[in-house]
Amino acid sequence: LKTLRFDTIMNTSPRGHIITTAISSLKHIHCDEIWQITRVNSQIKGTLWVPELAPSQALYGKHQHEWKEKPPETWWPLYEERFNNELKSSEKLGALRKLWRLIADGKSVALACFCPNHNYCHRSLVGIFLERQGIEVIEFDIRSIKDNGPPQLALFEWEI
Numbered sequence: 195l196k197t198l199r200f201d202t203i204m205n206t207s208p209r210g211h212i213i214t215t216a217i218s219s220l221k222h223i224h225c226d227e228i229w230q231i232t233r234v235n236s237q238i239k240g241t242l243w244v245p246e247l248a249p250s251q252a253l254y255g256k257h258q259h260e261w262k263e264k265p266p267e268t269w270w271p272l273y274e275e276r277f278n279n280e281l282k283s284s285e286k287l288g289a290l291r292k293l294w295r296l297i298a299d300g301k302s303v304a305l306a307c308f309c310p311n312h313n314y315c316h317r318s319l320v321g322i323f324l325e326r327q328g329i330e331v332i333e334f335d336i337r338s339i340k341d342n343g344p345p346q347l348a349l350f351e352w353e354i
Contacts, residue, residue, distance in 0.1 A: 200314045209225070209297060209298065209299070209300060209329075210287045210296060210297035210299065210300045210301040210302050210303065210329075211238065211302050211303075211329065211330035211331065211332060212293070212297065212302075212303055212304075212305060212321060212324055212329055212330065212331045212332070213299065213302065213303070213304040213305070213331075213332050213333075213334050214304070214306075214312060214317040214318065214320070214321045214331060214332070214333045214334070215227055215304055215305075215306050215312075215317075215333065215334040215335070215336075216306065216307065216308065216309060216310055216312075216336070217230070217232075217236075217238060217306045217307065217308055218310070219306075219334055219335070219336040220238070220240075220241070220304070220306055220336065222336060223304045223306075223334060225302040225304045226296070226301040226302050226303060226304060227242060227296065227301060227302075227303045227304070228240055228241045228242065228303070228306060229241065229242050229243075229244040229247065229293070229303060229304065229305050229306070230242065230243045230244065230306055230307070231244050231245075231247035231305050231306065231307050231316070231317060231320065232245065232248050232308060233245060233248045233249070233251065233254050234308050241306065243248070244289055246285050246286055246288065246289035247286060247289050247290070247293075247305065247316075247320055248282055248307070248316065249277055249280065249316050253273065253276050253277060253280065257269070257273060266313075266314040270314050273314075274319060277316050277319050278319060278323075281319070281320070281323055290320075290323065290324070292322075293324070294327060294329065297324075297329050301318075304319060304334075305317050305321070309340065312333050312335070318333070321333065329330050
């Protein structure tokens with residue numbers, strides 16, 4: 195993944211943008227709104243809980259009970275297909291439209307969940323969906339901080 199300086203990317207677009215990240219990295223994020231896109235409301239201070247952008251209970255349960263301990267290569271394509279189908283539901287499309295309006299108004303919004311690896315996480319699938327709509331999406335990975343320097347943001351580089 196490419197990385198860009200945090201202070202550089204935050205000021206590049208007159209339109210707003212999306213930052214996707216793990217909840218554990220939120221203290222390093224500066225944005226207009228933080229949406230917690232999880233199945234359960236953990237009541238994290240400063241976040242808005244948006245379960246509409248989390249996986250369905252059925253998909254989440256399948257992951258927890260059947261796939262969680264298996265190598266991601268064995269289950270990720272199935273998860274990806276099912277979640278992408280879920281993104282077409284009226285519930286999820288309503289939340290995505292609200293998000294799109296915020297971005298069109300120049301807001302920056304973070305989408306956060308508990309998954310440590312964005313490569314196998316629904317937040318990356320939401321990000322890909324939004325990129326296809328012309329929205330700038332940046333994955334923030336706290337592990338990209340090197341030598342106590344400023345945080346780095348990684349741009350999605352997906353082969354679609």
